[in-house]
Amino acid sequence: MESVMAKRLKRQAVPSEMLSKEFLSQFKSEEDVSQFLKDLHAQVLEQMLQGEMDAHLGYEKHSLDGNNSGNSRNGSYPKKIQTEHGESIIEIPRDRNGEFEPVVIPKHQSRGLSIERLVISLYAKGMSVSDIEDELRDIYKINLSTSAISIITNKVTQAAIEWQNRPLDRLYMIVWMDGIVFKVRESGKIVNKTVYLCVGLNNRGYKEVLGMWIGKSESSSFWMSVLTDLKARGVEDILITVTDNLNGFTDTIKSVFPQSTTQICVVHQIRNSCKYVVWKDMKEFTADMKEIYTSVNREQAAAALSHFEQKWGSKYRHAVQSWHRNWDDLTAFFDFPVEIRSIIYTTNLIENLNGKIRKYTKTKLSFPTDDALRKSVWLAISEIEKRWTVPVRNWGIVMNQFIAIFENRIGL
Numbered sequence: 001m002e003s004v005m006a007k008r009l010k011r012q013a014v015p016s017e018m019l020s021k022e023f024l025s026q027f028k029s030e031e032d033v034s035q036f037l038k039d040l041h042a043q044v045l046e047q048m049l050q051g052e053m054d055a056h057l058g059y060e061k062h063s064l065d066g067n068n069s070g071n072s073r074n075g076s077y078p079k080k081i082q083t084e085h086g087e088s089i090i091e092i093p094r095d096r097n098g099e100f101e102p103v104v105i106p107k108h109q110s111r112g113l114s115i116e117r118l119v120i121s122l123y124a125k126g127m128s129v130s131d132i133e134d135e136l137r138d139i140y141k142i143n144l145s146t147s148a149i150s151i152i153t154n155k156v157t158q159a160a161i162e163w164q165n166r167p168l169d170r171l172y173m174i175v176w177m178d179g180i181v182f183k184v185r186e187s188g189k190i191v192n193k194t195v196y197l198c199v200g201l202n203n204r205g206y207k208e209v210l211g212m213w214i215g216k217s218e219s220s221s222f223w224m225s226v227l228t229d230l231k232a233r234g235v236e237d238i239l240i241t242v243t244d245n246l247n248g249f250t251d252t253i254k255s256v257f258p259q260s261t262t263q264i265c266v267v268h269q270i271r272n273s274c275k276y277v278v279w280k281d282m283k284e285f286t287a288d289m290k291e292i293y294t295s296v297n298r299e300q301a302a303a304a305l306s307h308f309e310q311k312w313g314s315k316y317r318h319a320v321q322s323w324h325r326n327w328d329d330l331t332a333f334f335d336f337p338v339e340i341r342s343i344i345y346t347t348n349l350i351e352n353l354n355g356k357i358r359k360y361t362k363t364k365l366s367f368p369t370d371d372a373l374r375k376s377v378w379l380a381i382s383e384i385e386k387r388w389t390v391p392v393r394n395w396g397i398v399m400n401q402f403i404a405i406f407e408n409r410i411g412l
Contacts, residue, residue, distance in 0.1 A: 038088055039088075041088065042081075042088040042089075042090045045081075045090055045104060045105060046090050046091055048104045048139065048140050049090075049091075049092060049093055049102055049104060049105065050093060051138075051139035051140065052093075052100075052102055052103060052104065052139055053073065053093045053095065053100060054139070055135070055138075055139055056095065056099070056100050057069065057071055057072065057073070057095065061073065070097075071095050071096055071097045071099070072095065072096050073093060073094070073095060073096075074094040074095055074096040075093075075094055076091040076092055076093045076094060077091070077092055077094060078090070078091060078092075079091075079092045079105065081105060090105070092105065103118065103121050103122060103125075104118060104140070106121070115142065115144070116152050118136075118140070119132055119136075119144070119149055119152045119153065120152060120153065120155075120156060120379065122135055122136075123153050123156065123375070123376070123379060124360060124376070124379035124380060124382070124383060125360060125363065127363065129146050129149045129150055129153065130146060132149050133145070133146050133149055136149075153375065156375045156378065156379060157371060157374070157375055159378075160374055160375060160378040163378065164211050164212070164378075165233070166233070167233055167234045168200075168210060168230065168233045168234045168235050169200070169202050169203070169234065169235065170234060170235065170236045170237070171203060171235075171236065171237050171238075171239070171409070171410065171411075172200040172201060172202060172203075172210075172235065172237075172238050172239070173201045173202070173203060173239050173240065173402055174200070174201040174238075174239065174240045174241070174242060174343065174344060175198055175199065175200045175201070175210070175230075175238045175240075175241050175242070176198070176199045176241075176242045176243075176347050176349050176350040177196070177197070177198050177223065177226075177241060177242070177243045177249075177347075177350070178197055178243070178244060178347050178350040178351060178354065179194040179195065179196050179197065179218040180194070180195050180197065180354045180357060180358070181193070181194050181195075181218075182194075182195060182361070182364075182366075182367060182373055182377075183365065183366035183367070184366060184367045184368075184369070184370060184373055185366060185367070185368050185369070190366050191216075192216075192217065193214055193215070193216065193370065193373065194214070194215055194216065194217060194218045194222075195212050195213070195214055195357075195373070195377055196212065196213040196214075196215060196218070196222065196223065196226050197209065197211075197212050197350060197353065197354070198210040198211055198226065198230065199349060199350050199353060200238075201343075201392065203399070203410065204391065205391025205392050205395035205398070205399065206388065206390075206391055206392075207349070207388050207392070208385065208388070209353070209381050209385060210230060210235075211226075211229065211230070211233075212374070212377055212378065212381070213225070213226050213229070214370050214373060214374060218246060219246075220246055220247065220248035220249050220251070220252045221252075223246075223249060223252050223253075224252050224255070224256070227252065227253065227256040227257065228256060230256075231256060231257075237257065237259060237260070237409055238257050238260045239260065239261065239402065239406050239409065239410075240260065240261045240262075240263060240332075240340075240344055241253050241257070241260050241261070241262050241263065242263045242265060242344050242345075242346070242347055242350075243262070243263075243264060243265065243347070244264070244265050244268040244347060245264045245265070245268050245269055245272065245322075245326055245329075249262075249264075250262045250264070250329050259409065261332050261335070262329050262332060263329060263330075263332040263333055263344050263345065264326050264329040264330050264332075265345070265346050265347040266293045266330060266333075266345050266346055267346045267347070267348065268346075268347065269322070269323070269326065269330055270286070270289060270293075272319075272322060273289060273316075273319040273322060273323070274286065274319075275319075276316050276318055276319045277316060277319065281315075285312060285316070288304075288307070288308050288311060288312065289308060291304040291307070291308070292304040292305050292308060292323070293330075293345070295334075297334055298331050298334040298335075301331055301334065305323055305324075305327075308320065308323070309324075332344075333345040336401070336405070337401045339394050339397050339398050339401060340398060340401055340402070343392065343398070353381075353384060356380070356384050357377055357380045357381065357384070360376070360379070360380035360383065360384075361376050361377065361380060364376065
């Protein structure tokens, strides 16, 4: 498809003034032509970036519409890029709020996007096919039909399916599980759909999203199908799982991965406990609750819970009972050294992922189909994973601790 797009652009007529004898007389050698094309390419990219900045701010340079708008241009910075014409240095515009994210020359990349990658990048930001058509025409001066754009974006579906069905590692040290809710049109109505996500920590210390699954409201029965899928794709063992406190979740995990240590997210437990607390008690209640999960061991935590119950049990019985009910899974992290504890006692890692997915899809109030939702979330995940380039903190220490605790299961 990319070559077809390239041919389409090649068919565009070259302005006659650029083919005049007077204009062409400046070129004395092939090197002169190459240098001209290199300079021209750089200038075109700079103009495209200025168009992106216009669209980002909502007004053109020097326009009075920018007065008191809350954001404005803030100069530019030089960036070295690689093109088919060689190395060039171009000026990348900046905004005062630091929110501008260039598309045609993405951050942390030294090459501009091809038309196909540009379309996919815009689609990943939550833009519809018609929005992309307008963006290409108005900002980049590229005329591409909605049907051609649809052909490109439909490639994403196949790539997402291949990613979702890829083989996985035999063992994951930790798997975090959580769901994120989106609105999707179904049978003429807007309904809530949950995207179920699993993030694994492999035996090299790197995070990876193991997959995404779309279902109705979050339930332990759907998580059963998710876990079964992980097993079918090659996962034989998970040392530790970290989840919210969805009813029945622990039993579901144990039915598929019976040896896995299950840790309920302490932050979820805190949030759920605070639902029942009136505002005037909140500060004191949360301070007493903090004594439980910041204890040095399970015994001290149990004593803190006993004090917590004596003080608050009669007034907030349901909140206290939920700590007792989930106690074993809430305190599993006490069985591990401090370095592992800090990784597993909350689902913050996957909630941060959810927040970044929201950022990429924020322009979509609802999705027309499950497939449209799947494509957008997969593209967001692909962008996010590009930054997961280093192992988790203190990985050498953490791995040695895992080996000491789970030597027979790790099998290195």
